[in-house]
Amino acid sequence: MSLVVQKYGGSSLADAESIKRVAHRIVETKKAGNDVCVVVSAMGDTTDDLLDLATQVSPVPPPREMDMLVTAGERMSMALVAMAIADLGHSVRSFTGSQAGVITTPEHGKAKIIDVTPGRITEAIGKKHIVIVAGFQGVSQNTKEITTLGRGGSDTTAVALAAALEADLCEIYTDVDGIFTADPRIVPAAHKIDDVSHDEMLELAASGAKILHLRCVEYARRFNMPIHVRSSFSSKEGTWVRTQDPEGTNHMEEPIIAGVAHDRGEAKITVIGVPDEPGRAAEIFSTIAAAEVNIDMIVQNVSEMDTGRTDISFTLPMGDGRRAVEALMETRDQVGFASIQYDDQIGKLSLVGAGMRTNPGVSATLFKAIADAGINIEMISTSEIRVSVVTRVDDLDEALRAVHSAFGLDSEDGEAVVYGGTGR
Ligand code: ASP
Numbered sequence: 107m108s109l110v111v112q113k114y115g116g117s118s119l120a121d122a123e124s125i126k127r128v129a130h131r132i133v134e135t136k137k138a139g140n141d142v143c144v145v146v147s148a149m150g151d152t153t154d155d156l157l158d159l160a161t162q163v164s165p166v167p168p169p170r171e172m173d174m175l176v177t178a179g180e181r182m183s184m185a186l187v188a189m190a191i192a193d194l195g196h197s198v199r200s201f202t203g204s205q206a207g208v209i210t211t212p213e214h215g216k217a218k219i220i221d222v223t224p225g226r227i228t229e230a231i232g233k234k235h236i237v238i239v240a241g242f243q244g245v246s247q248n249t250k251e252i253t254t255l256g257r258g259g260s261d262t263t264a265v266a267l268a269a270a271l272e273a274d275l276c277e278i279y280t281d282v283d284g285i286f287t288a289d290p291r292i293v294p295a296a297h298k299i300d301d302v303s304h305d306e307m308l309e310l311a312a313s314g315a316k317i318l319h320l321r322c323v324e325y326a327r328r329f330n331m332p333i334h335v336r337s338s339f340s341s342k343e344g345t346w347v348r349t350q351d352p353e354g355t356n357h358m359e360e361p362i363i364a365g366v367a368h369d370r371g372e373a374k375i376t377v378i379g380v381p382d383e384p385g386r387a388a389e390i391f392s393t394i395a396a397a398e399v400n401i402d403m404i405v406q407n408v409s410e411m412d413t414g415r416t417d418i419s420f421t422l423p424m425g426d427g428r429r430a431v432e433a434l435m436e437t438r439d440q441v442g443f444a445s446i447q448y449d450d451q452i453g454k455l456s457l458v459g460a461g462m463r464t465n466p467g468v469s470a471t472l473f474k475a476i477a478d479a480g481i482n483i484e485m486i487s488t489s490e491i492r493v494s495v496v497t498r499v500d501d502l503d504e505a506l507r508a509v510h511s512a513f514g515l516d517s518e519d520g521e522a523v524v525y526g527g528t529g530r
């Protein structure tokens with residue numbers, strides 16, 4: 107007998123019919139002889155609707171009340187799914203994140219899980235109940251307040267619970283057949299990936315692939331928890347996110363490239379005319395760090411202004427742009443730079459693959475594909491298994507298609523199916 111943790115996303119729980127369909131799937135898993143613990147997201151666009159509602163009531167709602175409000179979305183789902191399962195004649199118990207023992211840091215809206223003490227869950231599973239847990243939420247150890255894990259956080263709840271319960275596997279049910287080599291809405295020739303390592307998935311998620319929450323992948327990697335990402339609308343095999351044993355059996359067959367991710371959510375700041383002397387970059391980036399802004403790529407160039415000066419550009423989440431610019435402007439006289447340029451019309455493409463480590467020429471193929479498409483590259487950064495480039499945002503889609511095709515990732519039979527969701 108094995109213990110399976112399943113997570114169903116909002117698009118799989120959009121209405122009463124969908125909830126009944128999901129209940130059937132859960133019951134099938136139980137009937138196959140497994141213990142089942144299910145994590146649910148809020149139905150459809152409920153979270154967005156609740157956020158909209160809050161801002162209609164108050165322009166800046168208190169973060170504590172915001173968490174009290176949005177956690178209701180997952181509580182609705184958990185109770186409704188439990189009712190549908192009870193109706194199928196199976197015993198079931200639903201639990202909030204706090205009841206399930208999801209202990210977090212205190213920051214409302216972006217809390218991190220620090221521990222999971224799933225006593226009530228194990229007890230309920232021991233009594234042969236099917237267990238349903240509200241995703242995306244927990245309780246702070248210090249403040250005793252209800253917290254949320256950030257948008258898309260139910261994935262993280264699922265993997266954290268799976269690890270704490272020592273589940274055999276964590277299944278993440280969504281509205282596509284798995285993880286694709288690129289976003290099929292932009293690259294129609296994208297195809298489903300059968301197997302991807304935790305490392306590769308981490309790079310893809312960090313580079314903007316929306317399919318799995320970044321922290322969920324970090325968690326899975328830390329606990330070496332296999333994740334099966336699959337559609338709740340079909341019974342097809344999805345994508346396995348797992349790391350083979352270090353000896354690695356079949357690496358001969360390992361594809362060089364896992365996929366191409368993109369991100370339109372970043373902006374670029376250029377600090378122009380920075381005195382080219384020790385300590386200036388340190389001052390700039392200490393200022394950015396003090397403003398609690400996470401930066402991504404950095405490039406330093408000889409300034410166009412005059413000699414003895416340099417321009418420093420970096421990318422950051424668009425939402426942090428204003429804060430970063432304001433913080434930097436306050437240090438202008440002290441650092442001695444000339445001006446600041448803010449540019450939010452950029453897009454980032456990231457090519458990810460573990461085979462890059464051992465295969466020369468990956469960057470050359472990437473740059474050639476982008477050049478042949480007549481697209482200019484503005485910034486480049488690399489890790490061991492990733493190459494990222496920044497282009498104009500208007501060129502991003504074409505760059506994605508060109509690169510996808512240049513690495514032979516195009517599939518002949520456009521197999522990508524998006525079953526539900528509004529992409530909101
Ligand atoms: N309902 C939350 C959201 O929409 C959490 C989740 O879906 O994972 O962000």
Ligand code: MG
Nearest residue numbers: 115116147258
């Ligand atoms: Mg959601």
